[in-house]
Every structure is written in C-alpha cells, then in structure tokens.
Amino acid sequence: MARRCSVTGVKPIHGTRVHRRGLAKKRGGIGMHVTAVTHREFFPNLRCRRVWVPQLGRFVRVRRMTANALKTMAKNGAFRTLQLAGIL
Template sequence: MSRRCSITGVGPTKGHHILRSGKAKKKGGIGTHVTANTPRIFTPNLREKRVFVPEINRYVSVKLSARALKTLTKNGPYQTLKAAGLI
C-alpha cells in the first residue's frame, strides 16, 4: 500500500538536509556557508485505523494522517469518509 492518506491525500514530499558551517556574522564570525545539500524524503504521519460508522453500522479500515484523524473527530466519521469517497 502507498504512503498516502485516504482522506487528505497527503503523501511523501522531497526536500534537502542542508549542512552549514562557520560562525554567524552577528556573533563575530565571517558568516555561515552551505557545505552539503543531501536529498531526503519527508514522510507523512500515517496511522492504520478501524473507524466505526454508526450510520451504516459497520467498521471501515482507513489509512489516515494525524491531521485527518483530527478532522474525523471534529466532523464525524460518516461525513468525512463520504466527502473523501470512501463510503
């Protein structure tokens, strides 16, 4: 299964880990300089959850991000899952 949230659609994003060396000018140095730029992947905070939906009287298994879990709690499972097209 992919690393993608079922509700928000958030997935992994690419970025860089930037290494800097030197002392800042305001601390008496000659300034910081970038010495390495290593690619990395930022993965979403995903959870596999079984959510009970009282309107249809059954459980639904979904892969959620932490943000989507808060949305599910706020708006209710039926409305959120229906908007995402999972019901």
C-alpha cells in the same frame, strides 16, 4: 504500501537539508558557509485505524489515514468524511 492518505490525499513532499560550517558574523566569526545540500523527504503521519460509523452501525477499517485526517473525522463526523473521500 503507498505512502498516500486515503482520506486527505496527502503524499510525501521533497525538500533539502543544508549543511553549514563556520561561526556567524554577528557572533564574531567570518560567516556561515554552505558545505553540502542533501535531498530528503517529508513523509505523512500515516495510521491504520478501525473507525466506528454510527450511521452504518459497524466499524470501517481505514488503511493509510493521516493523524490529521483523524482530527478532521472527529470534527466533521466519520460518515460524512469517509463519504467525501469515496471510501463508503
């Protein structure tokens, strides 16, 4: 399954995690030193939902929809949001 939202188009983004050791200078140490930088991914909060569309009078099953898209759908309406996304 693709990790991409079918409504908003959000996909995973890449970032790094920085590992440090030592005590900060302002806390009385000699400073923080970076010991390693590892790569990581931030995944979208995907959900599978059945959404009631009043204009059609039926449920529409939407796979791979983010929680943020659910909020957008509640704000703008299910029919309009799904139509703009090209699902209907």
